[in-house]
Amino acid sequence: MLLHKTRHNSIVIQLSPPCPPRLYKQTTHSLALHTNKNSNMATKCTIPIIDFLDFPNQTSNLIAASVEWGCFRLINFHNILPATLMSDMKAVVRSLLDLPVEIKQRNIDVIAGSGYMAPTSINPLYEALGVYDIASSADVDKFCSQLDASPHQRETIMRYAEAVHVLFMRIGKKLAESLGVKSESIGIENWPCLFRINKYNFTPQSVGSPGVQIHTDSGFLTILQYDEGVGGLEVMDTSDQFIPVEPWPDTLLVNLGDMATVWSNGRLRNVKHRVQCKEAKIRVSIASFLLGPRETVEPRPELVDDDHPRWYVPTTYEDYRKMRLSTELQAGEALALLHTPTNVRKLWSLNYVTVMLTLNIGNERICNGSCLLLLNLCLLVTVIKVKMLETNLSKMITFQNVMEVSKAEDAKARKEKDVIPAEEYKMGTKDYDLEVLEMA
Numbered sequence: 059m060l061l062h063k064t065r066h067n068s069i070v071i072q073l074s075p076p077c078p079p080r081l082y083k084q085t086t087h088s089l090a091l092h093t094n095k096n097s098n099m100a101t102k103c104t105i106p107i108i109d110f111l112d113f114p115n116q117t118s119n120l121i122a123a124s125v126e127w128g129c130f131r132l133i134n135f136h137n138i139l140p141a142t143l144m145s146d147m148k149a150v151v152r153s154l155l156d157l158p159v160e161i162k163q164r165n166i167d168v169i170a171g172s173g174y175m176a177p178t179s180i181n182p183l184y185e186a187l188g189v190y191d192i193a194s195s196a197d198v199d200k201f202c203s204q205l206d207a208s209p210h211q212r213e214t215i216m217r218y219a220e221a222v223h224v225l226f227m228r229i230g231k232k233l234a235e236s237l238g239v240k241s242e243s244i245g246i247e248n249w250p251c252l253f254r255i256n257k258y259n260f261t262p263q264s265v266g267s268p269g270v271q272i273h274t275d276s277g278f279l280t281i282l283q284y285d286e287g288v289g290g291l292e293v294m295d296t297s298d299q300f301i302p303v304e305p306w307p308d309t310l311l312v313n314l315g316d317m318a319t320v321w322s323n324g325r326l327r328n329v330k331h332r333v334q335c336k337e338a339k340i341r342v343s344i345a346s347f348l349l350g351p352r353e354t355v356e357p358r359p360e361l362v363d364d365d366h367p368r369w370y371v372p373t374t375y376e377d378y379r380k381m382r383l384s385t386e387l388q389a390g391e392a393l394a395l396l397h398t399p400t401n402v403r404k405l406w407s408l409n410y411v412t413v414m415l416t417l418n419i420g421n422e423r424i425c426n427g428s429c430l431l432l433l434n435l436c437l438l439v440t441v442i443k444v445k446m447l448e449t450n451l452s453k454m455i456t457f458q459n460v461m462e463v464s465k466a467e468d469a470k471a472r473k474e475k476d477v478i479p480a481e482e483y484k485m486g487t488k489d490y491d492l493e494v495l496e497m498a
Protein backbone atom coordinates (compact mmCIF):
# COMPACT_ATOMS: atom_id res chain seq x y z
CA MET A 59 0.00 0.00 0.00
CA LEU A 60 1.26 3.45 -0.79
CA LEU A 61 0.33 6.87 0.42
CA HIS A 62 0.56 9.00 -2.65
CA LYS A 63 0.57 12.78 -2.54
CA THR A 64 -1.07 14.31 -5.58
CA ARG A 65 -0.07 17.64 -7.03
CA HIS A 66 -3.03 19.19 -5.26
CA ASN A 67 -1.42 18.16 -2.02
CA SER A 68 -4.24 15.76 -1.29
CA ILE A 69 -3.29 12.30 -0.24
CA VAL A 70 -4.70 9.23 -1.91
CA ILE A 71 -4.13 5.73 -0.74
CA GLN A 72 -3.10 3.25 -3.38
CA LEU A 73 -3.34 -0.44 -2.75
CA SER A 74 -0.65 -1.25 -5.29
CA PRO A 75 2.31 0.83 -6.40
CA PRO A 76 1.47 3.16 -9.28
CA CYS A 77 3.18 2.24 -12.51
CA PRO A 78 4.78 5.03 -14.47
CA PRO A 79 3.45 5.31 -18.01
CA ARG A 80 4.79 2.49 -20.13
CA LEU A 81 5.00 4.62 -23.23
CA TYR A 82 8.43 5.88 -22.37
CA LYS A 83 11.33 3.56 -22.27
CA GLN A 84 14.93 4.09 -23.12
CA THR A 85 17.51 1.90 -24.74
CA THR A 86 20.11 0.75 -22.24
CA HIS A 87 23.12 1.50 -24.39
CA SER A 88 22.71 4.95 -25.90
CA LEU A 89 20.43 7.42 -27.51
CA ALA A 90 22.20 7.15 -30.83
CA LEU A 91 18.99 6.24 -32.62
CA HIS A 92 17.21 9.16 -31.06
CA THR A 93 13.95 7.36 -31.03
CA ASN A 94 11.75 5.79 -28.43
CA LYS A 95 10.27 3.35 -30.89
CA ASN A 96 13.22 0.99 -30.75
CA SER A 97 11.95 -2.55 -30.24
CA ASN A 98 14.99 -3.50 -28.11
CA MET A 99 13.85 -1.28 -25.29
CA ALA A 100 14.87 -1.91 -21.76
CA THR A 101 12.01 -2.82 -19.51
CA LYS A 102 12.93 -0.08 -17.03
CA CYS A 103 10.43 2.77 -16.97
CA THR A 104 12.18 6.09 -16.94
CA ILE A 105 12.00 9.78 -17.75
CA PRO A 106 9.85 10.30 -20.86
CA ILE A 107 11.59 11.13 -24.13
CA ILE A 108 10.02 13.49 -26.63
CA ASP A 109 11.29 13.40 -30.18
CA PHE A 110 10.99 16.92 -31.50
CA LEU A 111 11.07 15.76 -35.12
CA ASP A 112 8.16 13.41 -34.64
CA PHE A 113 5.21 15.78 -34.25
CA PRO A 114 2.22 15.49 -34.43
CA ASN A 115 2.81 11.81 -33.53
CA GLN A 116 4.38 12.88 -30.24
CA THR A 117 1.43 14.99 -29.12
CA SER A 118 -0.08 12.36 -26.83
CA ASN A 119 3.36 11.52 -25.42
CA LEU A 120 4.00 15.21 -24.74
CA ILE A 121 0.79 15.60 -22.82
CA ALA A 122 1.24 12.33 -20.90
CA ALA A 123 4.80 13.33 -19.94
CA SER A 124 3.71 16.80 -18.83
CA VAL A 125 0.74 15.54 -16.82
CA GLU A 126 2.33 12.45 -15.24
CA TRP A 127 5.93 13.53 -14.84
CA GLY A 128 6.14 17.28 -15.35
CA CYS A 129 9.37 16.79 -17.26
CA PHE A 130 10.85 15.05 -20.28
CA ARG A 131 14.04 14.68 -22.18
CA LEU A 132 13.95 16.44 -25.52
CA ILE A 133 15.77 14.91 -28.47
CA ASN A 134 16.20 15.83 -32.14
CA PHE A 135 15.90 19.59 -31.66
CA HIS A 136 19.21 20.46 -33.33
CA ASN A 137 17.55 22.15 -36.30
CA ILE A 138 16.72 24.90 -33.79
CA LEU A 139 19.52 24.63 -31.23
CA PRO A 140 22.54 23.06 -32.98
CA ALA A 141 24.90 20.81 -31.01
CA THR A 142 27.82 23.10 -31.91
CA LEU A 143 26.00 26.09 -30.45
CA MET A 144 25.34 24.11 -27.27
CA SER A 145 29.01 23.25 -26.85
CA ASP A 146 30.18 26.77 -27.79
CA MET A 147 27.77 28.15 -25.22
CA LYS A 148 29.06 25.74 -22.60
CA ALA A 149 32.60 27.02 -23.16
CA VAL A 150 31.42 30.65 -22.92
CA VAL A 151 29.49 29.93 -19.75
CA ARG A 152 32.49 28.26 -18.11
CA SER A 153 34.69 31.25 -18.86
CA LEU A 154 32.10 33.73 -17.57
CA LEU A 155 31.75 31.82 -14.32
CA ASP A 156 35.56 31.82 -14.00
CA LEU A 157 35.69 35.63 -14.11
CA PRO A 158 36.92 37.48 -11.00
CA VAL A 159 34.21 37.98 -8.43
CA GLU A 160 34.36 41.81 -8.78
CA ILE A 161 33.26 41.47 -12.41
CA LYS A 162 30.59 38.86 -11.71
CA GLN A 163 29.09 41.14 -9.07
CA ARG A 164 28.28 43.68 -11.79
CA ASN A 165 25.53 41.25 -12.86
CA ILE A 166 22.92 42.79 -10.56
CA ASP A 167 19.37 41.54 -9.93
CA VAL A 168 16.43 42.82 -11.96
CA ILE A 169 14.04 40.68 -9.93
CA ALA A 170 15.16 38.85 -6.79
CA GLY A 171 17.63 36.14 -7.72
CA SER A 172 17.97 37.07 -11.39
CA GLY A 173 21.57 38.30 -11.16
CA TYR A 174 24.81 37.02 -9.68
CA MET A 175 24.55 34.62 -6.77
CA ALA A 176 27.86 34.24 -5.02
CA PRO A 177 28.82 31.17 -3.01
CA THR A 178 27.89 31.83 0.60
CA SER A 179 29.18 30.39 3.83
CA ILE A 180 25.95 28.39 4.10
CA ASN A 181 26.03 27.16 0.53
CA PRO A 182 29.62 27.38 -0.68
CA LEU A 183 29.19 24.91 -3.52
CA TYR A 184 26.91 26.96 -5.72
CA GLU A 185 27.16 30.15 -7.74
CA ALA A 186 25.23 31.54 -10.68
CA LEU A 187 24.94 34.39 -13.16
CA GLY A 188 21.69 35.41 -14.81
CA VAL A 189 19.75 37.53 -17.27
CA TYR A 190 16.19 38.62 -16.43
CA ASP A 191 14.79 38.22 -19.93
CA ILE A 192 16.64 36.62 -22.82
CA ALA A 193 13.67 37.42 -25.06
CA SER A 194 14.87 41.03 -24.82
CA SER A 195 18.03 41.70 -26.82
CA ALA A 196 18.61 44.80 -24.66
CA ASP A 197 18.76 42.60 -21.53
CA VAL A 198 21.16 40.16 -23.18
CA ASP A 199 23.28 43.05 -24.40
CA LYS A 200 23.41 44.55 -20.91
CA PHE A 201 24.46 41.20 -19.43
CA CYS A 202 27.29 40.89 -21.97
CA SER A 203 28.47 44.43 -21.26
CA GLN A 204 28.37 43.88 -17.49
CA LEU A 205 30.74 40.94 -17.91
CA ASP A 206 32.97 42.50 -20.60
CA ALA A 207 32.05 39.67 -22.98
CA SER A 208 34.19 39.40 -26.10
CA PRO A 209 32.51 39.78 -29.53
CA HIS A 210 32.61 35.97 -29.94
CA GLN A 211 31.09 35.38 -26.50
CA ARG A 212 28.44 38.02 -27.15
CA GLU A 213 27.49 36.47 -30.47
CA THR A 214 27.29 32.98 -28.96
CA ILE A 215 25.08 34.17 -26.10
CA MET A 216 22.81 36.08 -28.52
CA ARG A 217 22.44 33.07 -30.83
CA TYR A 218 21.82 30.72 -27.91
CA ALA A 219 19.19 33.07 -26.42
CA GLU A 220 17.38 33.30 -29.77
CA ALA A 221 17.44 29.53 -30.30
CA VAL A 222 16.18 28.76 -26.79
CA HIS A 223 13.43 31.31 -27.22
CA VAL A 224 12.30 29.65 -30.45
CA LEU A 225 12.33 26.26 -28.69
CA PHE A 226 10.21 27.68 -25.88
CA MET A 227 7.68 29.04 -28.35
CA ARG A 228 7.42 25.74 -30.20
CA ILE A 229 7.15 23.57 -27.07
CA GLY A 230 4.77 25.98 -25.33
CA LYS A 231 2.45 26.15 -28.32
CA LYS A 232 2.43 22.38 -28.77
CA LEU A 233 1.64 21.96 -25.10
CA ALA A 234 -1.20 24.51 -25.22
CA GLU A 235 -2.71 22.98 -28.34
CA SER A 236 -2.51 19.46 -26.99
CA LEU A 237 -4.58 20.68 -24.02
CA GLY A 238 -7.13 22.20 -26.37
CA VAL A 239 -6.03 25.82 -25.84
CA LYS A 240 -5.58 27.89 -28.99
CA SER A 241 -1.91 28.86 -29.01
CA GLU A 242 -2.55 32.27 -30.66
CA SER A 243 -4.67 33.24 -27.66
CA ILE A 244 -2.00 32.84 -24.98
CA GLY A 245 0.42 35.62 -25.95
CA ILE A 246 3.38 33.37 -25.17
CA GLU A 247 5.67 35.52 -27.36
CA ASN A 248 5.58 38.22 -24.68
CA TRP A 249 6.36 36.06 -21.68
CA PRO A 250 9.75 36.85 -20.10
CA CYS A 251 12.50 34.20 -20.23
CA LEU A 252 14.86 34.21 -17.29
CA PHE A 253 18.28 32.72 -17.97
CA ARG A 254 20.69 31.34 -15.41
CA ILE A 255 24.07 29.67 -15.62
CA ASN A 256 24.92 27.52 -12.63
CA LYS A 257 28.29 26.36 -11.34
CA TYR A 258 28.72 23.76 -8.62
CA ASN A 259 32.19 23.66 -7.10
CA PHE A 260 32.01 20.02 -6.02
CA THR A 261 34.99 18.68 -4.04
CA PRO A 262 35.88 15.28 -2.49
CA GLN A 263 34.52 16.52 0.84
CA SER A 264 31.21 17.55 -0.65
CA VAL A 265 30.34 14.19 -2.23
CA GLY A 266 26.94 13.14 -0.90
CA SER A 267 25.90 16.70 -0.02
CA PRO A 268 23.16 18.66 -1.72
CA GLY A 269 24.13 21.11 -4.48
CA VAL A 270 20.65 22.60 -4.81
CA GLN A 271 17.79 21.77 -2.49
CA ILE A 272 14.53 20.11 -3.56
CA HIS A 273 12.52 22.65 -5.48
CA THR A 274 10.11 23.14 -8.31
CA ASP A 275 10.79 25.84 -10.87
CA SER A 276 8.42 28.71 -10.24
CA GLY A 277 7.85 29.60 -13.91
CA PHE A 278 6.01 27.84 -16.72
CA LEU A 279 8.64 25.87 -18.64
CA THR A 280 12.36 25.28 -18.09
CA ILE A 281 14.87 24.19 -20.70
CA LEU A 282 17.92 22.76 -19.00
CA GLN A 283 21.20 22.07 -20.71
CA TYR A 284 22.58 19.98 -17.88
CA ASP A 285 26.25 19.08 -17.54
CA GLU A 286 27.00 16.44 -20.15
CA GLY A 287 29.77 14.89 -18.00
CA VAL A 288 28.91 15.39 -14.33
CA GLY A 289 25.66 13.93 -13.02
CA GLY A 290 23.81 14.84 -9.85
CA LEU A 291 20.50 16.15 -11.18
CA GLU A 292 17.53 14.16 -9.90
CA VAL A 293 13.82 14.46 -10.66
CA MET A 294 10.86 13.09 -8.74
CA ASP A 295 9.24 10.28 -10.68
CA THR A 296 5.58 9.34 -10.77
CA SER A 297 5.95 7.32 -7.54
CA ASP A 298 7.44 10.35 -5.79
CA GLN A 299 10.93 8.84 -5.73
CA PHE A 300 13.96 10.81 -6.83
CA ILE A 301 15.64 9.29 -9.85
CA PRO A 302 18.88 10.47 -11.46
CA VAL A 303 18.86 12.29 -14.77
CA GLU A 304 21.89 10.55 -16.23
CA PRO A 305 23.84 12.88 -18.51
CA TRP A 306 23.01 12.01 -22.10
CA PRO A 307 24.79 14.01 -24.76
CA ASP A 308 22.70 16.05 -27.17
CA THR A 309 19.56 16.04 -25.06
CA LEU A 310 17.85 18.69 -22.99
CA LEU A 311 15.66 18.31 -19.94
CA VAL A 312 12.38 20.23 -20.09
CA ASN A 313 10.65 20.85 -16.75
CA LEU A 314 7.21 22.22 -16.07
CA GLY A 315 6.96 24.67 -13.19
CA ASP A 316 4.40 26.12 -10.80
CA MET A 317 2.96 28.59 -13.32
CA ALA A 318 2.17 25.70 -15.69
CA THR A 319 0.19 24.06 -12.88
CA VAL A 320 -1.82 27.24 -12.20
CA TRP A 321 -2.34 28.01 -15.90
CA SER A 322 -3.53 24.45 -16.65
CA ASN A 323 -5.85 24.40 -13.62
CA GLY A 324 -3.75 21.71 -11.99
CA ARG A 325 -3.38 19.38 -14.97
CA LEU A 326 0.30 19.91 -15.63
CA ARG A 327 2.68 18.62 -12.98
CA ASN A 328 5.34 20.90 -11.54
CA VAL A 329 8.19 18.45 -11.18
CA LYS A 330 10.26 18.45 -8.00
CA HIS A 331 13.97 18.17 -8.60
CA ARG A 332 17.32 18.70 -6.89
CA VAL A 333 21.04 18.51 -7.51
CA GLN A 334 23.21 16.19 -5.41
CA CYS A 335 26.99 16.17 -5.38
CA LYS A 336 28.01 12.80 -6.80
CA GLU A 337 31.63 13.41 -7.70
CA ALA A 338 34.40 15.88 -7.00
CA LYS A 339 34.21 17.81 -10.24
CA ILE A 340 33.01 21.21 -11.31
CA ARG A 341 29.48 20.93 -12.66
CA VAL A 342 28.00 23.57 -14.94
CA SER A 343 24.44 23.82 -16.20
CA ILE A 344 22.55 26.30 -18.36
CA ALA A 345 18.94 26.88 -17.35
CA SER A 346 16.39 28.97 -19.24
CA PHE A 347 13.00 29.63 -17.69
CA LEU A 348 9.91 30.75 -19.59
CA LEU A 349 8.25 32.45 -16.64
CA GLY A 350 4.65 32.88 -17.76
CA PRO A 351 2.29 35.76 -18.61
CA ARG A 352 3.50 39.22 -17.59
CA GLU A 353 0.12 40.15 -16.18
CA THR A 354 -2.33 37.89 -14.40
CA VAL A 355 -1.77 34.15 -14.38
CA GLU A 356 -4.89 32.09 -13.84
CA PRO A 357 -6.42 28.82 -15.00
CA ARG A 358 -7.27 28.96 -18.71
CA PRO A 359 -11.06 29.15 -19.17
CA GLU A 360 -10.87 26.19 -21.61
CA LEU A 361 -9.59 24.06 -18.72
CA VAL A 362 -12.23 25.01 -16.18
CA ASP A 363 -15.59 23.23 -16.24
CA ASP A 364 -17.92 21.31 -13.94
CA ASP A 365 -15.59 18.34 -13.87
CA HIS A 366 -12.55 20.56 -13.37
CA PRO A 367 -13.59 23.40 -11.05
CA ARG A 368 -11.23 26.33 -10.83
CA TRP A 369 -8.36 25.40 -8.51
CA TYR A 370 -6.39 28.62 -8.33
CA VAL A 371 -7.11 32.27 -7.76
CA PRO A 372 -5.51 34.74 -10.20
CA THR A 373 -2.03 35.92 -9.33
CA THR A 374 0.96 37.49 -11.04
CA TYR A 375 4.26 35.72 -11.47
CA GLU A 376 5.99 38.50 -9.53
CA ASP A 377 3.65 38.19 -6.54
CA TYR A 378 3.90 34.42 -6.59
CA ARG A 379 7.69 34.57 -6.71
CA LYS A 380 7.77 36.94 -3.74
CA MET A 381 5.38 34.68 -1.87
CA ARG A 382 7.64 31.65 -2.51
CA LEU A 383 10.63 33.57 -1.26
CA SER A 384 9.04 35.00 1.85
CA THR A 385 7.37 31.73 2.87
CA GLU A 386 10.41 29.67 1.88
CA LEU A 387 8.03 27.19 0.25
CA GLN A 388 10.27 26.32 -2.68
CA ALA A 389 8.95 22.94 -3.71
CA GLY A 390 5.56 23.91 -5.08
CA GLU A 391 3.82 23.98 -1.68
CA ALA A 392 3.15 27.70 -2.11
CA LEU A 393 0.57 26.78 -4.77
CA ALA A 394 -1.73 25.65 -1.95
CA LEU A 395 -1.88 29.30 -0.92
CA LEU A 396 -3.52 30.08 -4.25
CA HIS A 397 -6.25 27.46 -3.92
CA THR A 398 -9.72 28.87 -4.42
CA PRO A 399 -11.75 29.08 -1.16
CA THR A 400 -14.14 26.36 -2.40
CA ASN A 401 -11.29 23.93 -2.84
CA VAL A 402 -9.77 24.75 0.54
CA ARG A 403 -13.22 24.11 2.06
CA LYS A 404 -13.43 20.80 0.20
CA LEU A 405 -10.08 19.72 1.61
CA TRP A 406 -11.22 20.53 5.12
CA SER A 407 -14.49 18.59 4.69
CA LEU A 408 -12.58 15.63 3.31
CA ASN A 409 -10.30 15.68 6.33
CA TYR A 410 -13.30 15.94 8.62
CA VAL A 411 -15.02 12.96 7.01
CA THR A 412 -11.84 10.87 7.26
CA VAL A 413 -11.42 11.64 10.96
CA MET A 414 -15.08 10.86 11.70
CA LEU A 415 -14.99 7.62 9.78
CA THR A 416 -11.82 6.51 11.52
CA LEU A 417 -13.18 7.29 14.97
CA ASN A 418 -16.62 5.79 14.38
CA ILE A 419 -15.53 2.59 12.71
CA GLY A 420 -12.69 2.19 15.22
CA ASN A 421 -15.08 2.63 18.16
CA GLU A 422 -17.68 0.23 16.92
CA ARG A 423 -15.08 -2.48 16.34
CA ILE A 424 -16.75 -3.45 13.09
CA CYS A 425 -13.57 -3.80 11.16
CA ASN A 426 -10.73 -6.24 11.10
CA GLY A 427 -7.10 -5.45 11.97
CA SER A 428 -5.88 -4.37 8.54
CA CYS A 429 -8.90 -2.14 7.99
CA LEU A 430 -8.23 -0.48 11.33
CA LEU A 431 -4.59 -0.03 10.41
CA LEU A 432 -5.66 1.59 7.15
CA LEU A 433 -8.01 3.94 8.94
CA ASN A 434 -5.39 4.84 11.50
CA LEU A 435 -3.04 5.65 8.68
CA CYS A 436 -5.74 7.88 7.17
CA LEU A 437 -6.04 9.62 10.50
CA LEU A 438 -2.30 10.14 10.73
CA VAL A 439 -2.16 11.51 7.19
CA THR A 440 -5.10 13.76 7.93
CA VAL A 441 -3.48 15.18 11.03
CA ILE A 442 -0.24 15.84 9.14
CA LYS A 443 -2.14 17.43 6.30
CA VAL A 444 -4.17 19.69 8.57
CA LYS A 445 -0.95 20.71 10.29
CA MET A 446 0.67 21.52 6.93
CA LEU A 447 -2.34 23.49 5.82
CA GLU A 448 -2.34 25.43 9.08
CA THR A 449 1.36 26.21 8.72
CA ASN A 450 0.87 27.31 5.14
CA LEU A 451 -2.13 29.44 6.02
CA SER A 452 -0.23 31.16 8.79
CA LYS A 453 2.64 31.73 6.37
CA MET A 454 0.15 33.24 3.94
CA ILE A 455 -1.16 35.62 6.58
CA THR A 456 2.41 36.61 7.38
CA PHE A 457 3.01 37.04 3.68
CA GLN A 458 0.02 39.31 3.29
CA ASN A 459 1.25 41.50 6.14
CA VAL A 460 4.68 41.59 4.66
CA MET A 461 3.30 42.54 1.25
CA GLU A 462 1.86 45.68 2.78
CA VAL A 463 5.38 46.84 3.36
CA SER A 464 6.57 45.43 0.07
CA LYS A 465 9.56 47.74 -0.15
CA ALA A 466 10.98 46.19 2.98
CA GLU A 467 10.08 42.76 1.65
CA ASP A 468 12.04 43.40 -1.53
CA ALA A 469 15.10 44.29 0.48
CA LYS A 470 14.61 41.16 2.57
CA ALA A 471 14.19 38.97 -0.49
CA ARG A 472 17.46 40.23 -1.92
CA LYS A 473 19.38 38.37 0.72
CA GLU A 474 22.75 39.68 1.67
CA LYS A 475 25.31 37.79 -0.34
CA ASP A 476 28.35 37.17 1.82
CA VAL A 477 30.89 36.45 -0.85
CA ILE A 478 33.74 34.29 0.26
CA PRO A 479 36.88 33.72 -1.76
CA ALA A 480 37.18 30.28 -3.36
CA GLU A 481 40.20 29.24 -1.28
CA GLU A 482 38.21 29.78 1.91
CA TYR A 483 35.45 27.29 1.14
CA LYS A 484 35.41 24.99 4.11
CA MET A 485 33.66 22.12 2.48
CA GLY A 486 33.20 19.04 4.57
CA THR A 487 34.27 20.80 7.75
CA LYS A 488 30.84 21.97 8.79
CA ASP A 489 27.33 21.58 7.62
CA TYR A 490 26.73 23.75 4.60
CA ASP A 491 23.23 22.41 4.55
CA LEU A 492 20.96 24.57 2.59
CA GLU A 493 20.04 28.10 2.43
CA VAL A 494 16.93 28.76 0.48
CA LEU A 495 18.21 29.66 -2.92
CA GLU A 496 16.15 31.93 -5.02
CA MET A 497 15.48 29.30 -7.65
CA ALA A 498 13.50 30.45 -10.64
Ligand SMILES: O=C(O)CCC(=O)C(=O)O
Pocket residue numbers: 254256270275282284285291331333342343345497498
Ligand atom coordinates in the same frame (compact mmCIF):
# COMPACT_ATOMS: atom_id res chain seq x y z
O1 LIG B 1 21.90 22.47 -12.40
C1 LIG B 1 20.95 21.77 -12.71
O2 LIG B 1 21.07 20.76 -13.41
C2 LIG B 1 19.56 22.14 -12.25
C3 LIG B 1 19.40 23.58 -11.91
C4 LIG B 1 18.02 23.93 -11.54
O3 LIG B 1 17.21 23.10 -11.21
C5 LIG B 1 17.60 25.34 -11.57
O4 LIG B 1 18.43 26.21 -11.88
O5 LIG B 1 16.42 25.62 -11.30
Ligand SMILES: [Fe+2]
Pocket residue numbers: 273274275331497
Ligand atom coordinates in the same frame (compact mmCIF):
# COMPACT_ATOMS: atom_id res chain seq x y z
FE1 LIG C 1 15.24 23.94 -11.11
